[in-house]
Amino acid sequence: MTNIMVIDINATTVYRIRKILDGIPVEIVSATTMYEAINRVGNLQSVLDLIIIDVNLGSEDGYDLITKLKEINPNLMVIISTSLNTRKSFVRAIRVGANDYILKPFDDEYMKQKLLTHIKFIDSAKTLPATSxxxxxxxxxxxxxxxxxxxxxxxxxxxxxxxxxxxxxxxxxxxxxxxxxxxxxxxxxxxxxxxxxxxxxxxxxxxxxxxxxxxxxxxxxxxxxxxxxxxxxxxxxxxxxxxxxxxxxxxxxxxxxxxxxxxxxxxxxxxx
Missing domain, CATH: 3.30.70.270 (Reverse transcriptase/Diguanylate cyclase domain)
Incomplete structure (x- = not known):
């Protein structure tokens, strides 16, 4: 089971992600504000695997939020999905450790294949033996x-x-x-x-x-x-x-x- 949080002020994005991953063994929760996301990641840090975030959160800075969330859970994978299509936004994504950058509006099938690839990595990491x-x-x-x-x-x-x-x-x-x-x-x-x-x-x-x-x-x-x-x-x-x-x-x-x-x-x- 892969645990995903979608952070977006637009509720439609959460709905589309749920629909895209229908039938895939994932658990999806959502947040629309920085406060809500930090609170939820703090509660779920031991199980949360992946966040999908639109860094355009109105008056709040999504990149700062990613930094804060990674301080809580350094193992989080981060996918940025946003309409911001500038060199500055790409550079900031790299600096905060984003694993992928997908532009909106996205094609559902393209997004599905991207997410399935990342979920496969997550599942593989969970099954690898740990050696003390x-x-x-x-x-x-x-x-x-x-x-x-x-x-x-x-x-x-x-x-x-x-x-x-x-x-x-x-x-x-x-x-x-x-x-x-x-x-x-x-x-x-x-x-x-x-x-x-x-x-x-x-x-x-x-x-x-x-x-x-x-x-x-x-x-x-x-x-x-x-x-x-x-x-x-x-x-x-x-x-x-x-x-x-x-x-x-x-x-x-x-x-x-x-x-x-x-x-x-x-x-x-x-x-x-």
Missing amino acids: QKQIDTSIYKSIKKAVRENHELLIGLILVYNKKNPAQPANNVRDIAIIKGLYKDLEESLNIEDEVISYSNNGFVIVLHKKSIHMKTEVVALYKGICESYFINKNVDEFGFDIEFINLPNEIDPRQNALSILAGRIEKNIG
Whole structure:
């Protein structure tokens, strides 16, 4: 179930959205003023997924409202649907983190396809497994213990995906999280049965490769770079960049050192 709020001073818009999504598993609520929207998002912040807003709210500033709503719920996806067709309005939409900008009057079928695409992202993000830092640490520890016990080399890698415009800003809306986490399947398909890929926060993956020597590291990095590049090209997404680092145990670091911290530090320096 996708939870949507439509914010518009024109009640007809809410009616049309309800009609467009008839038969789709969504819950739609509405608001016509800044006060009402803030109050409702505050009450629904744990379940609300998406807002559709006309930023032309009479005397109230819809862009300021988006900023306030994202302070309450940073994970909100935002679709602006308005008759404002100026460069200034587009730029402001980007600055407040809008995920889409649809001009009014809109065609119902066009709007439906747009909304279905965003709903698909939301549903995908909700079904992606979450991995805690403790689970990651435990998994890496077990892998290192196995490598030491069986006396074989181990490659541990970290892939971090970032927004090219603001590398320091982690993915925090369901669309971006769904796109990034969708890379999991492609990475998983590259693994041997004893290897492992683990989700790392909302914007990365840890890869553990058993019985991979230090001489194979360049080849491995090239493989995963190719997988990431192909994935984002196929998704027609160009706002994300990524960086990959692998480290070999025991040739590059002592197994007792924290490999993940070292990898994260290296990537941090690379991204700058």
